[in-house]
Structure formats: C-alpha cells, structure tokens
Amino acid sequence: MFIDLSEVTQRLRRMSSEELDVSGSYQNFLLDLLNEGKDTLGVEHVSVWLFDDITAPNKLINVASTQWPNDQSVIDYPELLCEEFPNYFEAIASGISIDANDAATDPRTSEFKESYLDVHNITTMLDTVIFKNGIPHGVVCFEGTGEQRYWQSAEIAYAEMMADCCSRRLLVNDLWSLQQQLTEMAFQDALTGLKNRRYLMDYAHREISRHIRSGQQLSVVMIDIDHFKLINDSYGHEIGDVVLRAFSQQCLQALRTEDCLCRLGGEEFIILLPNTSVEGAVEVAERLRRHVEKHIIESGTHHIQVTVSCGVGEVNLAKPFSQSLKEADHAVYDAKAKGRNCVVVY
Numbered sequence: 001m002f003i004d005l006s007e008v009t010q011r012l013r014r015m016s017s018e019e020l021d022v023s024g025s026y027q028n029f030l031l032d033l034l035n036e037g038k039d040t041l042g043v044e045h046v047s048v049w050l051f052d053d054i055t056a057p058n059k060l061i062n063v064a065s066t067q068w069p070n071d072q073s074v075i076d077y078p079e080l081l082c083e084e085f086p087n088y089f090e091a092i093a094s095g096i097s098i099d100a101n102d103a104a105t106d107p108r109t110s111e112f113k114e115s116y117l118d119v120h121n122i123t124t125m126l127d128t129v130i131f132k133n134g135i136p137h138g139v140v141c142f143e144g145t146g147e148q149r150y151w152q153s154a155e156i157a158y159a160e161m162m163a164d165c166c167s168r169r170l171l172v173n174d175l176w177s178l179q180q181q182l183t184e185m186a187f188q189d190a191l192t193g194l195k196n197r198r199y200l201m202d203y204a205h206r207e208i209s210r211h212i213r214s215g216q217q218l219s220v221v222m223i224d225i226d227h228f229k230l231i232n233d234s235y236g237h238e239i240g241d242v243v244l245r246a247f248s249q250q251c252l253q254a255l256r257t258e259d260c261l262c263r264l265g266g267e268e269f270i271i272l273l274p275n276t277s278v279e280g281a282v283e284v285a286e287r288l289r290r291h292v293e294k295h296i297i298e299s300g301t302h303h304i305q306v307t308v309s310c311g312v313g314e315v316n317l318a319k320p321f322s323q324s325l326k327e328a329d330h331a332v333y334d335a336k337a338k339g340r341n342c343v344v345v346y
C-alpha cells in the first residue's frame with residue numbers, strides 16, 4: 001500500500017494539536033486518532049492497550065478500540081496476561097515495532113493463533129509501542145484480515161507516529177485527571193471529606209440566583225457541636241478528630257442527598273437546603289439533632305455522646321449570603337444560651 005507520508009504527517013500533526021475533550025468516560029479522545037489510522041492503513045480495526053503497571057507489567061488492558069460501539073461505555077475492558085503471551089510482552093518491552101506480516105507464524109504474535117487470530121480471521125498485525133517518559137507504556141495494534149500483508153517502512157513510520165500521538169493524548173488525559181483531583185481537594189474539607197467553606201460560598205451564590213428565578217425558598221441550618229472543647233480536653237485531639245469524622249457521617253445519614261452539608265471549620269457545620277421553607281428546615285434540624293443525640297460514637301474503649309445546637313434561618317435572596325450566615329450564627333448563640341441540644345430560629 002502506497003502512503004504519501006507528507007500528507008498523512010500533516011494531518012496527524014494537525015489532529016495532535018486539537019483541543020481534546022477528555023471529560024467523557026468513553027475514550028473518544030483516542031478514537032478519532034484510531035479511526036484515522038484504520039482508514040490510512042486500510043486495516044480491519046485498531047486498538048490501544050496499556051500496561052497495568054509501567055514498571056512491572058503483568059497485563060495489558062484494552063482501553064480503546066475502533067470496534068467498540070460509540071454510544072455505550074465499555075464496562076469490562078479486555079485484558080491480556082503476560083504469563084500467557086510472554087513473547088508478545090517481551091517484544092513490546094523492547095520498544096521495537098512488531099511488523100508481523102504473517103501473524104500466525106511470526107514468533108512475536110503466533111501465541112495468539114488459536115485463541116484470537118483464527119477466531120477473528122486476523123492474518124496480519126502491526127503493533128507500535130506507546131512510550132511514557134521513555135518507557136514502554138502500551139501498544140497501538142493495527143490488525144488486518146484477508147490477504148497477507150507486507151508492512152512497508154513508510155507504513156511502520158506512520159504507525160509509530162500514531163503511537164506517539166496516543167502518548168501525548170494519554171498525557172493530556174493524565175493531566176486533566178490531576179486537575180480534577182486538585183479541584184476536588186480545593187473544595188473539600190481534609191478531615192471529614194465534607195465540602196468546605198469555599199464550596200459553600202460558591203454553591204450558595206449559584207443557588208441564590210436559581211431561587212430568585214424560581215421564587216422558591218432557600219433555608220440554612222448552622223450546626224455547632226456542644227462542649228466540643230471538653231471532648232478534646234477529656235480524650236485528646238485525635239479522638240476529637242474521630243468524633244468530627246463520625247459526626248459528619250451521622251449528619252449525612254440524616255440528610256437527603258440534595259441537602260448540601262459543609263464544614264465551616266472547627267466544630268461548626270452548615271446545611272444549605274434548596275426549595276425549603278424555614279418550617280421545613282426546622283424539621284430537618286430537629287431530625288438531625290435527635291439522630292446525633294441517639295447515636296453514641298465509639299472510639300477504642302470510649303463511648304462518646306455528642307449533642308448539637310442548631311440555628312435556622314431563611315436565606316434572604318436580596319442580601320449577601322454572609323448576612324444569612326451571621327443570622328444563623330446568631331440563632332446558634334441563642335440555642336447555646338437556652339441550654340444547648342436544641343434548635344432555634346433566627
């Protein structure tokens with residue numbers, strides 16, 4: 001097959017520079033490349049396989065394929081075990097492209113004969129190595145059916161270019177995942193795993209706009225653990241942390257998933273309740289107060305009962321959210337003055 005390298009190189013270089021949408025679970029960010037390779041080399045299908053562990057690979061995992069349906073995500077990714085295909089794994093580890101003209105007799109691919117090649121009528125394979133930091137990370141597999149093929153050097157060079165493009169796309173995907181993690185961390189409280197104050201302010205801002213449009217009520221409940229200092233002083237700061245974590249889980253159990261529970265800091269928490277009146281918010285706070293009071297927290301030999309004081313208020317949609325927080329805080333102050341373990345409305 002004749003390949004005009006200058007033309008396909010141009011196309012690949014342009015594709016490589018395109019912005020990637022890596023947000024979907026299905027590997028569309030690889031598929032356009034693979035389809036390009038399939039058409040250019042005129043093969044039956046193209047797939048990408050990655051090592052499970054780049055430093056000590058045990059298996060190759062199939063992460064993308066031109067054979068997979070476009071509209072559904074693949075749940076079980078096919079795998080190849082190193083112990084079953086040692087020659088193939090050794091060939092990949094060498095980093096040199098596998099140009100198996102006759103896949104059934106080539107020593108690098110003949111291991112697939114009965115289980116795969118014969119079953120799918122694959123006659124020829126061209127596998128090029130994907131590198132990560134200079135180390136083999138996986139392969140792009142071009143598989144052909146029908147007439148036996150004699151891979152030309154231009155075709156091999158093209159397939160290697162494809163593998164390099166895949167490397168870059170996988171790198172972009174890694175960076176995107178990292179960025180996602182960092183974003184999550186920025187909005188999460190490290191101790192309890194709940195959302196933090198930054199998230200609350202952002203979320204409240206959006207909810208206020210939405211509630212102005214819908215005309216629904218938005219309420220807030222501030223929760224403060226009673227005599228928390230005493231827990232720290234009696235059992236130590238570490239047990240205090242255990243209590244904060246267990247308490248957070250108790251609160252989540254008592255709430256609906258759409259209720260936004262955040263840790264403001266210390267032993268102070270807040271729930272933002274969308275589409276909820278003050279009466280509704282009082283019910284939520286009472287339910288939560290009773291739930292917390294009833295469930296003893298166990299840590300080692302310690303059995304610790306926690307109670308909470310809650311302040312409830314309606315969020316004034318015309319004023320800054322910080323004002324609503326101040327009002328709820330005021331109500332908590334009143335609840336403490338009333339003897340704690342109770343709910344007070346601002």
Ligand SMILES: Nc1nc2c(ncn2[C@@H]2O[C@H](COP(=O)(O)OP(=O)(O)OP(=O)(O)O)[C@@H](O)[C@H]2O)c(=O)[nH]1
Nearest residue numbers: 224225226227228229230232237240241266267336
């Ligand atoms: N273990 C632990 N303690 C914390 C954390 N953050 C704040 N604290 C402690 O929480 C305690 C809060 O004490 P206070 O503000 O006096 O309130 P309180 O003892 O709960 O008393 P009342 O609110 O009046 O019922 C302080 O001792 C803080 O050091 C944390 O992340 N872990």
